[in-house]
Amino acid sequence: MIAGLDGNADDHAALLRLLVPMLRGFYRRRASGDGDDIEDLVQDTLIAVHTRRSTYDRDRPFTAWLFAIARYKMIDHFRRNRRTQPIEGLEDILIAEGFEDASSARMDVDDLLDTLPPKQARMIRATRIEGLSVAEAANTHGVGESDVKISVHRGLKTLMARIQGGRA
Structure with missing residues (x-):
């Protein structure tokens, strides 16, 4: 990597070839x-290694930098x-998989969400239950x-604290 950074194109090409089996x-x-x-x-990772090679810190291990890029790409x-999975028909799926009382699980989720400020509950429902992307939820609800x-x-953090603390 360092030789490639110093301008040796052959060494840089060799590095990229050697990374293929490792990745x-x-x-x-x-x-x-x-x-x-x-x-x-x-291929995405090799492209990122090539295009972002200037961000590599020569004083740090190369593999740590490489695998950080690989994790982000993954x-x-x-x-x-x-x-x-669309929420419609969820009860049938859960019953078929051995969860007998899906309606009580849905009520539990609704009860938990009702403890949150309305905007947090709406955004969690939109993104986590309805499956909207952040952009779609923002457009639907007229927020950024x-x-x-x-x-x-914030809503998930609050819910997690309640569940772990037994206050749910």
């Missing part, structure tokens, strides 16, 4: 999906390919995207 192994162990997904992740991939993110974060 394939990294993603195979962590990401489910077909081979195309793994190859897409490897997270981005999961977000892009997120599959959601950062407002949605903050409301969801």
Whole structure:
């Protein structure tokens, strides 16, 4: 990496070639999906290594920098390919899977959300239950995207504290 940063194009190309099997192994162990997904992740990471090489700190281990990029690429991939289950028919799915009383679970969630300020509850319902993206929730409710993110974060933090503290 350092030789590449110093202008040696052959060493930089060799580095990228050597990273391919390492990144394939990294993603195979962590990401489910077909081979195309793994190859897409490897290529995205190689491009990021190449385009962001100027951010590498020569005094730090290269692998830590590399795997930080790889983790971010994997997270981005999961977000892009997120599959959601519509809430309609959830009771039938839960009953079929052995959860007999889905309606009481829904009431528990509604009861928990009702303890939050209305905006936080609306944003959690929109993004976490209805499956809207942050941008869609912001447009639907006429607020900014950062407002949605903050409301969801604060609401979930409050709910988690209540659940862990037994006050739910």
